[in-house]
Amino acid sequence: MRTIANELKAQGVHVINFAAGELDVDTFDLVKDGAREAIEVGKNAYTPTLGLPLLRKQLATLVTKQVDVPYSDNEVGLTAGAKQALYNAAMVLLDPGDEVIIPAPYWVTFPTQVELAQGIPVFVNTKPHGYQLKASAVEQALTPRTKAIIINTPNNPTGVVYSNGELAKIAELALAYDVWVIFDECYASLVRSGFRHEHILTIEPRLKSRSVLVNSFSKSHALTGWRLGYVAGPAEVIKAMENLQGHTTSNPSSIAQYAISHALKHDEGKFITGVNKLLDERLAAAQVIVAEMPGVRLASPQGAFYLFIDISAHLGKRLDDVLVSDVDRLCELALREAQIALVSGAAFGDPTSVRVSYAIGADDVVEGLHRLRNLLERLR
Numbered sequence: 001m002r003t004i005a006n007e008l009k010a011q012g013v014h015v016i017n018f019a020a021g022e023l024d025v026d027t028f029d030l031v032k033d034g035a036r037e038a039i040e041v042g043k044n045a046y047t048p049t050l051g052l053p054l055l056r057k058q059l060a061t062l063v064t065k066q067v068d069v070p071y072s073d074n075e076v077g078l079t080a081g082a083k084q085a086l087y088n089a090a091m092v093l094l095d096p097g098d099e100v101i102i103p104a105p106y107w108v109t110f111p112t113q114v115e116l117a118q119g120i121p122v123f124v125n126t127k128p129h130g131y132q133l134k135a136s137a138v139e140q141a142l143t144p145r146t147k148a149i150i151i152n153t154p155n156n157p158t159g160v161v162y163s164n165g166e167l168a169k170i171a172e173l174a175l176a177y178d179v180w181v182i183f184d185e186c187y188a189s190l191v192r193s194g195f196r197h198e199h200i201l202t203i204e205p206r207l208k209s210r211s212v213l214v215n216s217f218s219k220s221h222a223l224t225g226w227r228l229g230y231v232a233g234p235a236e237v238i239k240a241m242e243n244l245q246g247h248t249t250s251n252p253s254s255i256a257q258y259a260i261s262h263a264l265k266h267d268e269g270k271f272i273t274g275v276n277k278l279l280d281e282r283l284a285a286a287q288v289i290v291a292e293m294p295g296v297r298l299a300s301p302q303g304a305f306y307l308f309i310d311i312s313a314h315l316g317k318r319l320d321d322v323l324v325s326d327v328d329r330l331c332e333l334a335l336r337e338a339q340i341a342l343v344s345g346a347a348f349g350d351p352t353s354v355r356v357s358y359a360i361g362a363d364d365v366v367e368g369l370h371r372l373r374n375l376l377e378r379l380r
Protein backbone atom coordinates (compact mmCIF):
# COMPACT_ATOMS: atom_id res chain seq x y z
CA MET A 1 0.00 0.00 0.00
CA ARG A 2 2.82 2.35 0.88
CA THR A 3 4.49 1.55 -2.46
CA ILE A 4 1.31 2.40 -4.36
CA ALA A 5 0.88 5.59 -2.31
CA ASN A 6 4.44 6.64 -3.05
CA GLU A 7 4.02 5.92 -6.77
CA LEU A 8 0.92 8.10 -6.85
CA LYS A 9 2.61 10.88 -4.88
CA ALA A 10 5.57 10.79 -7.28
CA GLN A 11 3.06 11.40 -10.11
CA GLY A 12 1.88 14.52 -8.29
CA VAL A 13 -1.38 12.96 -7.03
CA HIS A 14 -2.75 14.29 -3.72
CA VAL A 15 -2.98 11.11 -1.65
CA ILE A 16 -4.95 11.49 1.57
CA ASN A 17 -3.41 9.40 4.30
CA PHE A 18 -6.00 8.14 6.78
CA ALA A 19 -3.60 5.49 8.03
CA ALA A 20 -1.39 7.36 10.50
CA GLY A 21 -1.63 6.36 14.14
CA GLU A 22 -0.55 9.71 15.52
CA LEU A 23 -1.72 13.29 15.94
CA ASP A 24 -0.91 15.68 13.11
CA VAL A 25 -0.12 18.54 15.51
CA ASP A 26 3.31 19.52 16.77
CA THR A 27 4.25 18.97 20.39
CA PHE A 28 4.11 22.05 22.61
CA ASP A 29 6.66 24.63 23.70
CA LEU A 30 7.10 23.39 27.27
CA VAL A 31 8.30 20.03 25.95
CA LYS A 32 10.62 21.67 23.43
CA ASP A 33 11.97 24.09 26.06
CA GLY A 34 12.74 21.18 28.40
CA ALA A 35 14.53 19.31 25.63
CA ARG A 36 16.54 22.36 24.54
CA GLU A 37 17.64 23.03 28.09
CA ALA A 38 18.67 19.38 28.57
CA ILE A 39 20.76 19.53 25.39
CA GLU A 40 22.31 22.89 26.36
CA VAL A 41 23.43 21.63 29.76
CA GLY A 42 24.64 18.32 28.35
CA LYS A 43 22.20 15.78 29.79
CA ASN A 44 23.59 13.15 27.47
CA ALA A 45 24.54 10.36 29.83
CA TYR A 46 22.70 7.17 30.79
CA THR A 47 19.95 7.61 33.34
CA PRO A 48 18.73 4.89 35.71
CA THR A 49 17.03 2.17 33.65
CA LEU A 50 13.43 3.06 34.55
CA GLY A 51 14.04 6.79 34.45
CA LEU A 52 15.37 9.76 36.36
CA PRO A 53 14.50 9.63 40.07
CA LEU A 54 12.78 13.04 39.85
CA LEU A 55 10.71 11.95 36.86
CA ARG A 56 9.69 8.69 38.55
CA LYS A 57 8.51 10.78 41.49
CA GLN A 58 6.53 13.04 39.14
CA LEU A 59 5.16 9.97 37.42
CA ALA A 60 4.00 8.43 40.68
CA THR A 61 2.13 11.67 41.43
CA LEU A 62 0.67 11.71 37.91
CA VAL A 63 -0.52 8.10 38.04
CA THR A 64 -1.94 8.60 41.54
CA LYS A 65 -3.94 11.54 40.22
CA GLN A 66 -5.09 9.70 37.10
CA VAL A 67 -6.23 6.60 38.94
CA ASP A 68 -7.14 7.99 42.34
CA VAL A 69 -5.20 5.12 43.92
CA PRO A 70 -1.79 5.83 45.53
CA TYR A 71 1.34 4.86 43.59
CA SER A 72 4.92 5.34 44.78
CA ASP A 73 8.18 5.78 42.84
CA ASN A 74 9.10 2.10 42.92
CA GLU A 75 5.70 1.19 41.45
CA VAL A 76 6.21 3.19 38.23
CA GLY A 77 8.81 3.32 35.46
CA LEU A 78 9.65 5.01 32.16
CA THR A 79 9.91 3.00 28.96
CA ALA A 80 10.67 3.63 25.29
CA GLY A 81 7.01 4.16 24.43
CA ALA A 82 4.02 2.19 25.66
CA LYS A 83 5.11 -0.53 23.28
CA GLN A 84 8.11 -1.34 25.46
CA ALA A 85 5.96 -1.20 28.60
CA LEU A 86 3.62 -3.79 27.05
CA TYR A 87 6.52 -5.93 25.89
CA ASN A 88 8.04 -5.82 29.37
CA ALA A 89 4.69 -6.84 30.83
CA ALA A 90 4.36 -9.82 28.48
CA MET A 91 7.91 -11.00 29.13
CA VAL A 92 7.72 -10.58 32.89
CA LEU A 93 4.24 -11.95 33.54
CA LEU A 94 3.88 -14.81 31.05
CA ASP A 95 5.18 -18.35 31.11
CA PRO A 96 5.12 -20.50 27.96
CA GLY A 97 1.59 -21.72 27.27
CA ASP A 98 -0.14 -19.05 29.35
CA GLU A 99 -3.31 -17.75 27.77
CA VAL A 100 -3.98 -14.04 27.42
CA ILE A 101 -7.44 -12.74 26.64
CA ILE A 102 -7.35 -10.04 23.96
CA PRO A 103 -10.55 -8.24 22.94
CA ALA A 104 -10.90 -8.13 19.14
CA PRO A 105 -10.58 -6.03 17.09
CA TYR A 106 -7.25 -5.35 18.74
CA TRP A 107 -4.19 -3.16 18.32
CA VAL A 108 -1.90 -5.26 16.11
CA THR A 109 0.99 -5.51 18.56
CA PHE A 110 -0.90 -7.18 21.43
CA PRO A 111 -1.08 -10.75 20.06
CA THR A 112 2.43 -10.64 18.62
CA GLN A 113 3.96 -9.61 21.94
CA VAL A 114 2.06 -12.38 23.73
CA GLU A 115 3.46 -14.84 21.19
CA LEU A 116 6.98 -13.45 21.62
CA ALA A 117 6.64 -14.37 25.29
CA GLN A 118 5.41 -17.85 24.19
CA GLY A 119 1.93 -17.10 25.45
CA ILE A 120 -1.29 -17.91 23.60
CA PRO A 121 -3.65 -15.10 22.53
CA VAL A 122 -7.32 -15.89 23.14
CA PHE A 123 -9.59 -13.49 21.30
CA VAL A 124 -12.93 -12.19 22.53
CA ASN A 125 -15.02 -10.58 19.80
CA THR A 126 -16.47 -7.23 20.90
CA LYS A 127 -18.31 -6.55 17.64
CA PRO A 128 -21.65 -8.15 18.63
CA HIS A 129 -21.90 -5.67 21.51
CA GLY A 130 -21.10 -2.47 19.64
CA TYR A 131 -17.38 -3.11 20.29
CA GLN A 132 -17.93 -2.86 24.05
CA LEU A 133 -16.03 -5.47 26.04
CA LYS A 134 -18.61 -7.55 27.88
CA ALA A 135 -17.69 -9.27 31.14
CA SER A 136 -19.85 -12.23 30.10
CA ALA A 137 -17.71 -12.69 26.97
CA VAL A 138 -14.54 -12.46 29.05
CA GLU A 139 -15.89 -15.05 31.49
CA GLN A 140 -16.58 -17.48 28.64
CA ALA A 141 -12.98 -17.17 27.46
CA LEU A 142 -11.45 -17.86 30.89
CA THR A 143 -9.69 -21.19 31.38
CA PRO A 144 -7.35 -22.50 34.10
CA ARG A 145 -4.48 -21.35 31.83
CA THR A 146 -5.64 -17.72 31.62
CA LYS A 147 -2.87 -15.54 33.00
CA ALA A 148 -3.91 -12.08 31.87
CA ILE A 149 -6.35 -9.93 29.96
CA ILE A 150 -5.31 -6.92 27.91
CA ILE A 151 -7.80 -4.08 28.09
CA ASN A 152 -7.32 -1.11 25.79
CA THR A 153 -9.63 1.82 26.38
CA PRO A 154 -10.17 4.24 24.64
CA ASN A 155 -9.76 1.60 22.00
CA ASN A 156 -7.57 1.41 18.95
CA PRO A 157 -8.93 0.67 16.33
CA THR A 158 -12.61 1.14 17.25
CA GLY A 159 -12.55 4.46 19.13
CA VAL A 160 -14.92 2.96 21.71
CA VAL A 161 -14.51 3.77 25.42
CA TYR A 162 -15.30 0.82 27.69
CA SER A 163 -18.13 1.35 30.13
CA ASN A 164 -17.85 1.67 33.88
CA GLY A 165 -20.36 -1.13 34.48
CA GLU A 166 -18.58 -3.74 32.35
CA LEU A 167 -15.14 -2.77 33.67
CA ALA A 168 -16.46 -3.24 37.22
CA LYS A 169 -17.64 -6.75 36.36
CA ILE A 170 -14.38 -7.58 34.57
CA ALA A 171 -12.44 -6.39 37.62
CA GLU A 172 -14.53 -8.75 39.77
CA LEU A 173 -13.71 -11.63 37.42
CA ALA A 174 -10.00 -10.78 37.46
CA LEU A 175 -10.00 -10.86 41.27
CA ALA A 176 -12.05 -14.04 41.46
CA TYR A 177 -9.93 -15.93 38.90
CA ASP A 178 -6.60 -14.37 39.90
CA VAL A 179 -5.91 -12.98 36.45
CA TRP A 180 -3.60 -10.06 35.63
CA VAL A 181 -5.12 -7.00 33.99
CA ILE A 182 -2.85 -5.18 31.54
CA PHE A 183 -4.63 -1.87 31.14
CA ASP A 184 -3.50 0.08 28.08
CA GLU A 185 -4.83 3.62 28.35
CA CYS A 186 -2.56 5.36 25.82
CA TYR A 187 -5.53 7.36 24.55
CA ALA A 188 -6.90 8.26 27.99
CA SER A 189 -6.46 11.98 27.47
CA LEU A 190 -8.08 11.87 24.02
CA VAL A 191 -11.77 11.44 24.75
CA ARG A 192 -14.54 13.05 22.72
CA SER A 193 -16.86 15.63 24.18
CA GLY A 194 -19.61 14.00 26.26
CA PHE A 195 -17.61 10.84 27.02
CA ARG A 196 -15.32 9.87 29.88
CA HIS A 197 -12.37 7.52 30.21
CA GLU A 198 -13.22 5.00 32.94
CA HIS A 199 -10.33 3.54 34.90
CA ILE A 200 -10.59 -0.04 36.06
CA LEU A 201 -8.56 0.69 39.22
CA THR A 202 -10.60 3.73 40.18
CA ILE A 203 -13.62 1.46 39.91
CA GLU A 204 -11.97 -1.42 41.80
CA PRO A 205 -8.85 -0.34 43.77
CA ARG A 206 -8.38 -3.87 45.15
CA LEU A 207 -7.19 -4.84 41.67
CA LYS A 208 -4.00 -2.83 42.12
CA SER A 209 -1.95 -5.89 43.09
CA ARG A 210 -3.02 -7.65 39.85
CA SER A 211 -2.79 -4.69 37.46
CA VAL A 212 -0.18 -3.35 35.11
CA LEU A 213 -1.12 0.11 33.82
CA VAL A 214 0.39 1.17 30.52
CA ASN A 215 0.38 4.71 29.24
CA SER A 216 2.40 6.95 26.98
CA PHE A 217 3.37 10.50 26.20
CA SER A 218 3.23 9.62 22.49
CA LYS A 219 -0.39 10.62 21.98
CA SER A 220 -1.02 12.90 24.97
CA HIS A 221 1.97 15.12 24.13
CA ALA A 222 2.20 14.50 20.37
CA LEU A 223 5.72 13.12 20.47
CA THR A 224 5.47 9.61 19.07
CA GLY A 225 9.01 9.84 17.70
CA TRP A 226 10.59 10.65 21.04
CA ARG A 227 9.67 7.22 22.44
CA LEU A 228 8.52 7.82 25.97
CA GLY A 229 5.91 5.72 27.69
CA TYR A 230 5.31 4.52 31.23
CA VAL A 231 4.12 1.65 33.30
CA ALA A 232 2.69 1.29 36.80
CA GLY A 233 2.28 -1.93 38.73
CA PRO A 234 3.24 -3.83 41.87
CA ALA A 235 6.83 -3.05 42.97
CA GLU A 236 8.08 -6.60 42.30
CA VAL A 237 6.72 -6.51 38.74
CA ILE A 238 8.30 -3.11 38.12
CA LYS A 239 11.58 -4.45 39.54
CA ALA A 240 11.46 -7.45 37.18
CA MET A 241 10.82 -5.06 34.29
CA GLU A 242 13.83 -3.02 35.37
CA ASN A 243 15.99 -6.15 35.22
CA LEU A 244 14.69 -7.00 31.74
CA GLN A 245 14.92 -3.45 30.40
CA GLY A 246 18.42 -3.11 31.88
CA HIS A 247 19.54 -5.91 29.57
CA THR A 248 17.57 -4.89 26.50
CA THR A 249 17.44 -1.14 25.89
CA SER A 250 18.38 0.44 29.25
CA ASN A 251 16.83 3.86 29.87
CA PRO A 252 14.57 5.66 27.41
CA SER A 253 16.09 8.80 25.84
CA SER A 254 17.54 11.10 28.50
CA ILE A 255 16.57 14.22 26.54
CA ALA A 256 12.95 13.04 26.22
CA GLN A 257 12.86 12.39 29.96
CA TYR A 258 14.13 15.86 30.88
CA ALA A 259 11.71 17.40 28.39
CA ILE A 260 8.69 15.62 29.87
CA SER A 261 9.83 16.32 33.40
CA HIS A 262 9.88 20.04 32.54
CA ALA A 263 6.46 19.84 30.84
CA LEU A 264 4.87 17.98 33.75
CA LYS A 265 6.12 20.66 36.13
CA HIS A 266 4.50 23.52 34.24
CA ASP A 267 1.69 22.04 32.13
CA GLU A 268 -1.75 23.47 32.81
CA GLY A 269 -3.54 21.23 30.32
CA LYS A 270 -4.04 23.82 27.58
CA PHE A 271 -2.39 21.70 24.89
CA ILE A 272 -4.57 18.63 25.33
CA THR A 273 -7.73 20.73 25.67
CA GLY A 274 -6.91 22.37 22.33
CA VAL A 275 -6.22 19.02 20.68
CA ASN A 276 -9.51 17.56 21.88
CA LYS A 277 -11.43 20.58 20.62
CA LEU A 278 -9.80 20.20 17.21
CA LEU A 279 -10.59 16.48 17.13
CA ASP A 280 -14.21 17.09 18.21
CA GLU A 281 -14.64 19.49 15.28
CA ARG A 282 -13.09 17.12 12.77
CA LEU A 283 -15.16 14.24 14.07
CA ALA A 284 -18.38 16.23 13.76
CA ALA A 285 -17.58 17.02 10.12
CA ALA A 286 -16.58 13.41 9.45
CA GLN A 287 -19.73 11.93 10.93
CA VAL A 288 -21.93 13.94 8.57
CA ILE A 289 -20.19 12.38 5.57
CA VAL A 290 -20.05 8.85 6.99
CA ALA A 291 -23.82 9.08 7.58
CA GLU A 292 -24.23 9.60 3.82
CA MET A 293 -22.18 6.52 2.90
CA PRO A 294 -24.30 3.68 1.57
CA GLY A 295 -24.41 0.44 3.56
CA VAL A 296 -21.83 1.19 6.25
CA ARG A 297 -21.95 1.08 10.05
CA LEU A 298 -19.72 3.20 12.26
CA ALA A 299 -18.44 2.11 15.68
CA SER A 300 -19.36 4.79 18.21
CA PRO A 301 -16.40 7.21 18.05
CA GLN A 302 -15.96 8.11 21.72
CA GLY A 303 -12.20 8.39 22.11
CA ALA A 304 -8.79 8.26 20.45
CA PHE A 305 -9.05 9.61 16.86
CA TYR A 306 -10.24 6.70 14.78
CA LEU A 307 -13.37 5.87 12.81
CA PHE A 308 -13.91 2.14 12.50
CA ILE A 309 -16.24 1.67 9.56
CA ASP A 310 -17.93 -1.66 8.81
CA ILE A 311 -17.98 -2.05 5.03
CA SER A 312 -19.02 -5.72 4.95
CA ALA A 313 -22.13 -4.87 2.86
CA HIS A 314 -19.77 -3.99 0.00
CA LEU A 315 -17.65 -7.13 0.01
CA GLY A 316 -18.43 -9.26 -3.04
CA LYS A 317 -19.46 -6.24 -5.12
CA ARG A 318 -17.63 -4.97 -8.19
CA LEU A 319 -16.15 -1.75 -9.42
CA ASP A 320 -16.58 -2.20 -13.18
CA ASP A 321 -14.92 -5.59 -13.67
CA VAL A 322 -12.87 -5.59 -10.47
CA LEU A 323 -14.24 -7.83 -7.72
CA VAL A 324 -14.04 -6.45 -4.16
CA SER A 325 -13.36 -9.89 -2.73
CA ASP A 326 -12.20 -8.77 0.70
CA VAL A 327 -11.37 -5.72 2.76
CA ASP A 328 -7.74 -5.64 1.66
CA ARG A 329 -8.90 -5.44 -1.95
CA LEU A 330 -11.21 -2.58 -1.01
CA CYS A 331 -8.29 -0.70 0.58
CA GLU A 332 -6.21 -1.23 -2.55
CA LEU A 333 -9.06 0.07 -4.72
CA ALA A 334 -9.51 3.06 -2.40
CA LEU A 335 -5.88 3.94 -2.89
CA ARG A 336 -5.80 3.41 -6.66
CA GLU A 337 -9.23 4.81 -7.52
CA ALA A 338 -9.79 7.43 -4.82
CA GLN A 339 -6.23 8.14 -3.68
CA ILE A 340 -7.03 7.55 -0.02
CA ALA A 341 -4.97 5.32 2.27
CA LEU A 342 -7.11 3.35 4.76
CA VAL A 343 -6.04 0.64 7.18
CA SER A 344 -7.66 -2.72 6.55
CA GLY A 345 -9.52 -4.11 9.55
CA ALA A 346 -7.87 -7.46 8.78
CA ALA A 347 -4.75 -6.06 10.47
CA PHE A 348 -6.80 -5.70 13.68
CA GLY A 349 -8.44 -9.10 13.47
CA ASP A 350 -11.64 -7.78 11.85
CA PRO A 351 -11.84 -8.35 8.08
CA THR A 352 -15.15 -6.50 7.75
CA SER A 353 -14.03 -2.95 8.50
CA VAL A 354 -11.56 -0.20 7.72
CA ARG A 355 -9.88 2.22 10.11
CA VAL A 356 -9.77 5.91 9.29
CA SER A 357 -7.83 8.44 11.36
CA TYR A 358 -9.37 11.88 11.71
CA ALA A 359 -6.17 13.26 13.25
CA ILE A 360 -5.27 14.70 9.86
CA GLY A 361 -5.97 18.15 8.41
CA ALA A 362 -9.66 19.14 8.55
CA ASP A 363 -9.84 19.67 4.77
CA ASP A 364 -8.30 16.26 4.13
CA VAL A 365 -10.77 14.57 6.49
CA VAL A 366 -13.69 16.03 4.53
CA GLU A 367 -12.20 15.57 1.07
CA GLY A 368 -10.98 12.02 1.83
CA LEU A 369 -14.31 10.87 3.24
CA HIS A 370 -16.15 12.32 0.24
CA ARG A 371 -13.85 10.27 -1.96
CA LEU A 372 -14.62 7.14 0.07
CA ARG A 373 -18.35 7.82 -0.11
CA ASN A 374 -18.16 8.29 -3.89
CA LEU A 375 -16.17 5.07 -4.28
CA LEU A 376 -18.70 3.07 -2.25
CA GLU A 377 -21.53 4.56 -4.32
CA ARG A 378 -19.86 3.25 -7.49
CA LEU A 379 -19.74 -0.36 -6.27
CA ARG A 380 -22.33 -2.69 -7.78
Ligand SMILES: Cc1ncc(COP(=O)(O)O)c(C=O)c1O
Binds near residue numbers: 229
Ligand atom coordinates in the same frame (compact mmCIF):
# COMPACT_ATOMS: atom_id res chain seq x y z
C1 LIG B 1 -3.38 0.89 21.86
C2 LIG B 1 -1.96 1.28 21.71
N1 LIG B 1 -1.09 0.93 22.66
C3 LIG B 1 0.22 1.26 22.58
C4 LIG B 1 0.69 1.99 21.52
C5 LIG B 1 2.17 2.31 21.47
O1 LIG B 1 2.43 3.62 21.71
P1 LIG B 1 3.91 4.16 21.89
O2 LIG B 1 4.16 5.08 20.76
O3 LIG B 1 3.88 4.89 23.20
O4 LIG B 1 4.83 3.00 21.93
C6 LIG B 1 -0.18 2.38 20.49
C7 LIG B 1 0.32 3.12 19.32
O5 LIG B 1 -0.34 3.32 18.34
C8 LIG B 1 -1.54 2.03 20.60
O6 LIG B 1 -2.42 2.37 19.66
